[in-house]
Amino acid sequence: MSWEQAVSVVALVLALAAVVVGVVVLRRLAEARARVPGLVGHEDTGAVKDAAPTGPPAVVINPTKVSDAEKLRALAVEVCAELGLPEPMWLETTADDPGHGQAVQAREAGASVVVAAGGDGTVRAVASALAGSDTPMGLLPLGTGNLLARNLDLPVEGGVRSMLSTAFTGSEHRIDLGWLRPHRLVTPEPPPPPEDTDTAPEVTAPGSAEPEPPVEPDEEHLFLVMAGVGFDAAMVAGADEDLKARMGWLAYFVAGAKHLHGRKVRLTMRIGDGTVVPLRLRSLLFANCGRLPGGMVLLPDAEINDGWLDIAALDTRGGVLGWASLFGKVVLQGLGVRRQLPGQPGSIEFWRGREVEVRCDQPEPIQVDGDLIGEADRIEVRVQPGGLLVRTR
Secondary structure, eight states, rough: OOOOHHHHHHHHHHHHHHHHHHHHHHHHHTTTTTEEEEEEEETTTTTSSSOOOSSSSSEEEEEGSSHHHHHHHHHHHHHHHHTTOOOOEEEEEEESSSSSSHHHHHHHHSOOOOEEEEEEEHHHHHHHHHSSSSSOOEEEOOSSSSHHHHHTTOOGGGHHHHHHHHHHEEEEEEEEEEEEEEEEEOOOOOOOOOOOSSSOOOOOOOOOOOOOOHHHHHHOOESSSSSEEHHHHHHHHHOHHHHHHHHHHHHHHHHHHHHTTTTOOOEEEETSSOEEEEESSSSSEEESSSSGGGOOOOOOOOOTSEEEEEEEEEEEOHHHHHHHHHHHHHHHTTOOOOOOOOTTTTEEEEEEEEEEEEEEEEEEEEEEEEEEEEEEEEEEEEEEEEEEEEEOO
């Protein structure tokens, strides 16, 4: 083991120790909260009371996330019977369709609620099909991070039966949606070699060449919790699937240790019609809500139904000391302590906006809700206020 790897392991251990302390305190604070703060004291913007669908519940399930899908289906039927509801529609995702098409099918069939049963990828796929509609989404978190469920304070640790009951009959609230549109760097194919003929090649006058068509942007990608550029995307990309299955969200910390000494990202950011801000940092995050796995609060002002995107620039210097400083700030933020002293080796800077454009010096990896979607040298991010109706307890 090289000294860089040894230092990274030490940093990881210290970070995990800080996380454990923060989680214990945060869980004690959370005992006094019956509902997520972001949904308390706010109107349910856009909620429709008269035209709500009245059909049977529907469950869109990723069968790879459960050991016995038929057993889970039987439990869902049992819970519906106990609640006086008709037997639920049961729609399984596939490799070609991770949930969008199944959710559209359920919505068009008049489902009273569409339950996303799977990981964060399944939740995103179902939410993209229900965005802007009056069909609510329920959650049965079966993945590694379960980010949205945790930010909604759903009873993740209370068991499958409790989660199903909440999904089928919980209260309804409008939440915001984030959308990210990447503009990918396209490398043109090299021109074919000239043909060997006796005919002299046609000479084109300078300036008369037909201009290349502009590269079209990719489709928008929905996110419910966070999207990001830089270290966080590299961490997501490096997380081992087998390790995630064994360790859960802690696998991301192991992957992150490999990138502690990675290069910084150079980019420019423009919020709305504001000025262009040049940045050199480790990660740039766009958040719909601010809680990470383990109860850590990265963006303390982010609320899931306030109509704003919260933006955070994370940076470190000084190697392990900088990362330790940054982790310490995140843990303290979860405890309500926010201090940004000058000269510290780890820093977090915050902004808010409804539309953001970012241009990178070179293509960078991009993640949305913990899923890597590829690399882009330019992205546009926006918020859709009240874009999704969700079921909570």
